[in-house]
Amino acid sequence: MDRQLLIETIRAKQSFLCVGLDPDPARIPAHLGTGPEAVLAFNRAIIEATSDLAVAYKPNVAFYEAMGADGWNVLAETMAAIPADCLRIADAKRGDIGNTATRYAQAAFEAWGADAVTVAPYMGRDSVEPFLAFEDKWTILLAATSNPGAEDFEFHGGQDGSPLWRKVLEVSQQYKGAERLMYVVGATRPEWLAEVRAVVPERFLLVPGVGAQGGSLEAVCKAGWAESLAGGLLVNVGRSLMYASAGEDFAEAARTEAWQLQKAMALELSTSR
Amino acid sequence: MDRQLLIETIRAKQSFLCVGLDPDPARIPAHLGTGPEAVLAFNRAIIEATSDLAVAYKPNVAFYEAMGADGWNVLAETMAAIPADCLRIADAKRGDIGNTATRYAQAAFEAWGADAVTVAPYMGRDSVEPFLAFEDKWTILLAATSNPGAEDFEFHGGQDGSPLWRKVLEVSQQYKGAERLMYVVGATRPEWLAEVRAVVPERFLLVPGVGAQGGSLEAVCKAGWAESLAGGLLVNVGRSLMYASAGEDFAEAARTEAWQLQKAMALELSTSR
Numbered sequence: 001m002d003r004q005l006l007i008e009t010i011r012a013k014q015s016f017l018c019v020g021l022d023p024d025p026a027r028i029p030a031h032l033g034t035g036p037e038a039v040l041a042f043n044r045a046i047i048e049a050t051s052d053l054a055v056a057y058k059p060n061v062a063f064y065e066a067m068g069a070d071g072w073n074v075l076a077e078t079m080a081a082i083p084a085d086c087l088r089i090a091d092a093k094r095g096d097i098g099n100t101a102t103r104y105a106q107a108a109f110e111a112w113g114a115d116a117v118t119v120a121p122y123m124g125r126d127s128v129e130p131f132l133a134f135e136d137k138w139t140i141l142l143a144a145t146s147n148p149g150a151e152d153f154e155f156h157g158g159q160d161g162s163p164l165w166r167k168v169l170e171v172s173q174q175y176k177g178a179e180r181l182m183y184v185v186g187a188t189r190p191e192w193l194a195e196v197r198a199v200v201p202e203r204f205l206l207v208p209g210v211g212a213q214g215g216s217l218e219a220v221c222k223a224g225w226a227e228s229l230a231g232g233l234l235v236n237v238g239r240s241l242m243y244a245s246a247g248e249d250f251a252e253a254a255r256t257e258a259w260q261l262q263k264a265m266a267l268e269l270s271t272s273r
Numbered sequence: 274m275d276r277q278l279l280i281e282t283i284r285a286k287q288s289f290l291c292v293g294l295d296p297d298p299a300r301i302p303a304h305l306g307t308g309p310e311a312v313l314a315f316n317r318a319i320i321e322a323t324s325d326l327a328v329a330y331k332p333n334v335a336f337y338e339a340m341g342a343d344g345w346n347v348l349a350e351t352m353a354a355i356p357a358d359c360l361r362i363a364d365a366k367r368g369d370i371g372n373t374a375t376r377y378a379q380a381a382f383e384a385w386g387a388d389a390v391t392v393a394p395y396m397g398r399d400s401v402e403p404f405l406a407f408e409d410k411w412t413i414l415l416a417a418t419s420n421p422g423a424e425d426f427e428f429h430g431g432q433d434g435s436p437l438w439r440k441v442l443e444v445s446q447q448y449k450g451a452e453r454l455m456y457v458v459g460a461t462r463p464e465w466l467a468e469v470r471a472v473v474p475e476r477f478l479l480v481p482g483v484g485a486q487g488g489s490l491e492a493v494c495k496a497g498w499a500e501s502l503a504g505g506l507l508v509n510v511g512r513s514l515m516y517a518s519a520g521e522d523f524a525e526a527a528r529t530e531a532w533q534l535q536k537a538m539a540l541e542l543s544t545s546r
Contacts, residue, residue: 022373062369062376068384069349072342095393096335096366097420100295103335111341120368122395122415124422142395147370149397152444156429156437164429164437171425 001087001115002136003179003229006204009055009085010230014266017258018056018089018206020238021046021078022063027243029250036070042250043078046242049251050258056087056234058206079113087234088115089206093142095120101130109137116140118184118206121168125175132177138204139181143168143196146186146209165192169199182206187215187235190223197224197232204232211240217261221268231269237261274360274388275409276452276502279477282328282358283503287539290531291329291362291479293511294319294351295336300516302523309343315523316351319515322524323531329360329507331479352386360507361388362479366415368393374403382410389413391457391479394441398448405450411477412454416441416469419459419482438465442472455479460488460508463496470497470505477505484513490534494541504542510534 001009010016023039032038047057059078064071075090082088090112094104108117108131116138119131131139144154144165155163172181185196187209196205205224209215217235226232237257245253274282283289296312305311320330332351337344348363355361363385367377381390389411392404404412417427417438428436445454458469460482469478478497482488490508499505510530518526 024372060369060373062367062373062380065380066376066384069342069345072345076342091369093369093393094335094366095368095395096333096364097418097422099297100333100335103339107335107338111339120366120393120395121426122368122393123418123420124425124427126420126422128422145370145396147396147399149370149399149401152397153394153437153440154397156440164426167426167429 003204006055006087007230011269013052013055013262014269015053015055015262016231016233016235016265017054017261018058018087018234018236019046019050019054019241019258020091020208020236021057021059021242022238023242024063025067027246029246029248031248036067036074039067040074040077043074044081045251046254047078047081049255050241051083051086053255053258053262054086056089057082058089058091058236060091076112087138088113089140090114090117093118093120095123095127097123097126098130101127102133105131105134109134116182118142121172128172129176132175132180135177135180137180139177140206141168141172141181141183143183144185144192146188146213146215150186166195166199169196173200182234184208185224187220188213190216190219193220193223197226201226202229204229204234206234206236208236208238210235211237217264217268225268225273227273235261235265276477279328279360280503284542286325286328286535287542288326288328288535289504289506289508289538290327290534291331291360291507291509292319292323292327292514292531293364293481293509294330294332294515295511296515297336298340300519302519302521304521309340309347312340313347313350316347317354318524319527320351320354320356322528323514324356324359326528326531326535327359329362330355331362331364331509333364349385360411361386362413363387363390366391366393368396368400370396370399371403374400375406378404378407382407389455391415394445401445402449405448405453408450408453410453412450413479414441414445414454414456416456417458417465419461419486419488423459439468439472442469446473455507457481458497460493461486463489463492466493466496470499474499475502477502477507479507479509481509481511483508484510490537490541498541498546500546508534508538
């Protein structure tokens with residue numbers, strides 16, 4: 001899904017909801033059973049119940065990797081279950097160099113069938129450009145995340161007082177294929193989001209942290225909106241949607257949660273700024 | 274393998290060689306065939322031919338991940354083929370937070386059977402401590418790598434002019450379980466290695482970049498030696514050993530390469546400093 005189609009999809013669906021698919025085997029509703037098949041059935045039901053209300057799905061690869069070789073197939077099958085009008089984001093946070101990065105990109109884009117992959121910037125240009133070389137795919141670089149540990153290094157200040165995350169935004173704009181970059185920016189501190197938006201007015205931002213982590217959709221939109229990109233935001237909601245109910249009605253409960261988010265997003269899309 | 278046993282193993286084997294196992298399917302000797310079985314047979318032959326001369330093996334997970342679900346099994350089988358007197362390092366460069374990091378740690382330490390895993394520091398404390406929580410395992414944090422892109426962010430200077438990699442070393446010493454940390458430091462610029470050693474005199478350093486990438490063993494030892502740790506270095510050699518011959522004698526050729534490295538390492542271990 002290219003940039004123009006993503007913008008059109010957001011406008012058509014009146015939504016910029018990204019659904020996190022981080023299935024904890026211990027939280028799969030009991031009636032689905034256990035094991036890899038249960039996880040896949042759970043994911044498929046969540047996708048089916050929400051795909052008209054969402055524009056992206058984001059499985060976190062760690063949850064699949066921890067399941068062993070079976071998890072690998074569950075991840076690929078989950079990606080295959082996501083309809084074509086939704087962006088398939090592999091949240092992998094990979095970061096290695098040269099031909100090794102190319103292998104990670106092949107795993108994400110070719111073997112798992114993802115449209116986008118999250119990447120860690122620590123090692124610099126030659127750890128990012130191999131992902132950007134895939135012309136019809138997106139690379140989503142970590143910038144300012146919302147976890148407590150973000151303070152340790154992401155805010156390490158340059159000699160001009162400029163934090164590392166700003167350097168990541170600025171330097172990565174020079175990478176070959178930078179037009180295929182998005183950035184991860186946490187929802188819990190909207191003031192950072194506003195600063196990020198000022199540096200990269202033309203990029204989509206993947207924003208986790210709304211919902212269970214306490215970020216507010218309204219504050220995120222106020223801080224990070226880019227009108228020419230239909231907002232330029234993909235707001236990820238994970239646990240509060242996936243585990244809205246632990247019972248047999250889990251998919252309906254997830255749909256209700258997604259529907260409420262989509263209504264709030266439609267309102268943001270109709271707001272004149 | 275705990276710290277004391279690692280030191281004793283280095284002294285007993287007179288080696289601090291780490292063998293990189295990054296099998297490129299296109300470079301597997303033709304007589305082994307193709308596909309996952311050929312990669313596993315290749316790895317096993319390399320391990321068997323070199324394990325008395327090495328103290329660690331380091332499969333890079335990307336090479337296995339790119340093979341699909343089969344690669345997952347090849348990785349676990351490769352780990353299982355590494356004898357108990359060698360450290361099994363999963364070069365995964367993972368970096369995610371909280372319970373997600375725990376899943377990556379479970380994948381590496383439990384599912385793949387690794388003794389150690391490489392981790393990217395970008396997201397800070399809550400992306401590293403879940404790995405350190407595994408008490409009999411090692412976490413190897415990226416510090417100053419030897420790739421060209423390292424200049425982009427790893428050397429981003431603080432307001433006191435202190436680079437990010439130094440901040441990573443200093444801050445991570447405060448993490449819970451820091452005694453189970455090692456660091457990745459590239460071999461190609463020994464001046465960094467000397468600076469790193471000055472900040473973390475009591476930590477093992479995993480040093481890639483000797484061999485195909487042009488780093489010199491002698492310069493690495495001169496810059497990074499810690500006598501109380503039998504040097505405190507794990508020097509990784511990958512391509513120049515794995516692909517020493519493309520023919521049926523590939524394992525013998527790898528052994529010859531490993532033997533030459535071990536001789537040079539024995540000389541370093543006997544040097545008075």
